[in-house]
Amino acid sequence: MKIQFRAIALLVFSSFIFSQAQAAEWLVKLSGRVPAAQVQQYLRQSGMNVMRVEDLRFNSWYLVHTATESLTRQEGAAVGKLPGTRWVEPNKRIRPYGNRNFQTAPRSEIAPRDPAFKRVVTGNGPDxxxxxxxxxxxxxxxxxxxxxxxxxxxxVAVIDTGVDYNHPDLNANIWMNPGEAGALANNGIDDDGNGYVDDFMGWDFADNDNLPWDRTSVFGNPGHGTHCAGVIGAQADNGVGIRGVAPNITIMPLRFISEKGEGTTADAVKAMKYAIEMGAWITSNSWGGPEEEGDPDSQILREVFADAAARGRLTVVAAGNDRMDVDRNPMKATPASYNLPNMLTVAASNPRGDLAGFSNYGAKLVHLAAPGTAILSTVTGDRYMNLDGTSMATPVVAGAAALFWSMNPQMKADRVRNAILSTVTPMPSLRGSVLTGGKLNIEALMRESTERVRR
Ligand SMILES: [Ca+2]
Ligand SMILES: [Ca+2]
Ligand SMILES: [Ca+2]
Incomplete structure (x- = not known):
């Protein structure tokens, strides 16, 4: 009873806050699994105009789509009265971090391209x-x-705006789902039974299809996910472009942020769950919020990051770009502020080793800094672009973790995390801004690796 009271108290609070801004969708946690149709029937009987109820197949969470334009208090109350309701929250919007330079994306670089997957052959030679x-x-x-x-x-799962998987610097490193490969890739059958039809290289949770293509727009998305993917794992010595931190790992593209630069909590959760279930070692998460003043924390998002940790995965998360102390405003920077096991929250540093002017910080909740200004990487359409943001610093750390873990595949995620944190370069200007007071040092990290391998 006590838990239910809390849930209802939350929804009454949130229904005021969210009455205008949000899509009319609720996330509901029940005390156990019941068929989605039963949930829908119950809500309809209590007078709610429910379009659809979706079983998220995660910790008894359900997504309730209503027919109304915006969330109403009455609706929230109806959801709260479901038998066994543990928690109710709005399905909030989530934005990518690192959009400082989005408006500089010239039109010529954002032309739509053919999203069909094709093998791209590149040559040899320096980047x-x-x-x-x-x-x-x-x-x-x-x-x-x-x-x-x-x-x-x-x-490494790149949970973002999608990836240009045909980019010549990325194509060879794109994940292929062994359970949907080759002849199984386009047969219209969910051959591996994971709930996604023909997900041969990941999934597009924003458009709900099997092509997690990085769709761009002038002000919403210059190719944010493609940029992050390149920082992690652009091919080295293939004669084109740049190199990633770990040029010989595998990138799993998971799109949940649309070309408008907007995703939802439910789709972020689905992408995280997919990454965990389909075997990603690391998730790179250059997004977060909330953006709206007074947003309540998302219980489901916290649970999915906790689940990743419990299952031995490393999650790397951007601190955000609001020049804000995350320690003092933890609710305004989620998932950055979660401070869960196996989680690294990353601030952006500049070439002087100082905190980038836009970067969030936090002596407790932000763990380290990494390069995040004028980062050159891949974008959609076989191109390259400089972008700024903690979004760019995050894949630098994710790539470093992938490089280190490759050398130490038996190591547990918490030891990978500790190795990264214990080898940072201390910077006087970062003291008090991030937990370690330092910035990523891949050379020292990999020395740690060699020593452990020798022992
Ligand atoms: Ca499948
Ligand atoms: Ca198939
Ligand atoms: Ca290259």
């Missing part, structure tokens, strides 16, 4: 743009043995 990647020297990546490039078994 011509490598001299413009200051993060390579800054993190000591240039002093890591060149043969240490990662292991294809290490899968």
């Amino acid at each position: 011509p743009m490598i001299g413009k990647q200051w993060m390579i020297q800054d993190t000591g990546l240039d002093r890591v043995a060149p043969q240490l490039r990662g292991d294809k078994r290490v899968i």
